[in-house]
Amino acid sequence: MNGGRRVLVAGGTSQLGAAIAGRLVGKGDHVTLFGRNSRNSSFVNEIGATVIEGDAAVATDRARLVEQLNVHPGGLHGLVVVFSAVYTARLSETTDEAWDAVLEANILAPILVAQVCLPLINNGGSIVFIGSGTSQWPEMELGAFSVAKRMLERMAQVLAMEVALRDIRVNVVNPGEIDLVVGEASLPPLRTLAPTAVPPLGRQTEPEDVAAAVEFFLSEGASFCTGTSLTVDGGTRAALRSHRVRQ
């Protein structure tokens, strides 16, 4: 057991966020979730996490987040940033509105939340951003999303250098495609994706796979890992495979 470390899961009210929170609570962490979606609140009560409702894009909501986190003395050990909005469209057909929304959710919100949380994170703490396998290898049908997720990965690397003097680590977990509940924090798709090829390991990525990687980066075992990323996709992006509809 982790002995009551405090961890904020931003975007934690999403399905993936809830899976991460559930795992951390199970390991003995005190978890607070921040997000717009109170749909999972019954689950959250069940696992014993607390929820702060708010929109990362709204400055007053971020200020309220900090205020409420400050109620508890002792700072944060961990920050997990899960914000994500998948949008299925090619770049050439991505409207200004969609482009702006995808960047807002996948890169601006993570930066803005990390900024307000930085002073609350204790020396020796750990920040984990949830990226996407598309940042390792972009997907044509996920144009703006692929762009934003690469940005997130590179931003995390530079942030890792900035906070290294405080012994705070910053890492990224890049999941393969996860079959989440339809409509989960996403924009309506412009295209319907062809069925995903089954990853070489024989099954799709599960939220629990991502949660396990997050747990690792928050742990002592990862105390010398920073500015790095871990792709958790069952080998989907390990190599090109021919004769597949989609990589």
Next chain:
Amino acid sequence: MTISSGPKTAFVLGGTGNMGREIVEHLALAGTTVVFSGRSQARGEALALRTGATFVPGDVTDRASADACLQQALGLLNRIDLFVTAIGMVFVSPIGQTSEAIIREVIEVNLTSVFRCSRWMFDHFKRNGGGVMVHVVSDAALRSIHHIPMYTTAKAGLLVMSELMSAEGASHSIRVNAICPGATVPGVQATVAGFEHHAEDASTWGAAPSGRHGHPTDVAKSVLWLASEDAAHVSGAVLRVDGAASAAMRGGTRA
């Protein structure tokens, strides 16, 4: 053996900057009819006078202005064969201390503006049965540069955008390539009013392993090659033009 001439027509987005200016000059010398945009009226007019290229003033941070530039360029050229983007704005500040407004502006200038214009040009090329796009990116997109985090972030996104467009364009005879210059002198200028000290400062850099800084000419010559028939099967390329600066770690250098 024949030496390729330049494309018939070209539009250079950001032609008044140090890189863009050199690109405009090289294209004009290669016999290309060039239209270029930029914010600086004085620099634009001087370049137009020197090269015979046509200047359309416009500021890419203003989306309507960027759209107007594209329409104007098309009106002047009727058909565009080559589209080059040479847009850049650096901002020296840690992520933790950069205001939301600056974060948004750095992304808007370095990435979103280029995306919007490239999307427009992609449509134009598609209707014309093909075309060539060259994005001047940065070696920051290949290796993060810690003192300019938001520039690094935006340029990393730009490189992916360029790659994705090459994949999309392949079936329409559209070639899209990215050039990643390293430290270039003269290089990126400050573009946020009042933040002139954020212009690239060459005095803080070590030379590339090649023994010198890059020069905008290095970039311009690469643009000409990528635009030529010699590069007919080159698309989705990420061309390092940095004297090997980003190829491998070295002791005692910049960053």
